[in-house]
Amino acid sequence: MRDSGCISCAIATGQADAGIVYEADSVIAFMDLQPVTPGHLPVVPKTHAVDLENLDKGVGIQVWKVAHQLARALRWSGLRCEGVNLFLADGEAVFQA
Known part of the structure; x- marks a missing residue:
């Protein structure tokens, strides 16, 4: 499942540029464009989950x-x-984007 408004989905499908650090069947990790600290690496599932x-x-x-x-x-x-x-941010109330 993909969400057209989700940047992680766009990165996972190659529709958005990213510095991929790790990629497997179900997981992708990439350099963040606005890193909180040096080495900030979002690690996300390739399938969209709300x-x-x-x-x-x-x-x-x-x-x-x-x-x-x-x-x-x-x-x-x-x-x-x-x-x-x-x-881990699970929900908009805790700043999940």
């Missing part, structure tokens, strides 16, 4: 596995990385 309730459990697990791998890679990279923040 919220966690609509996200396939296996895909959700894969998202967190990839986030863990990339967090480790950031720690070992040349970027200054004093900490890693894993952030």
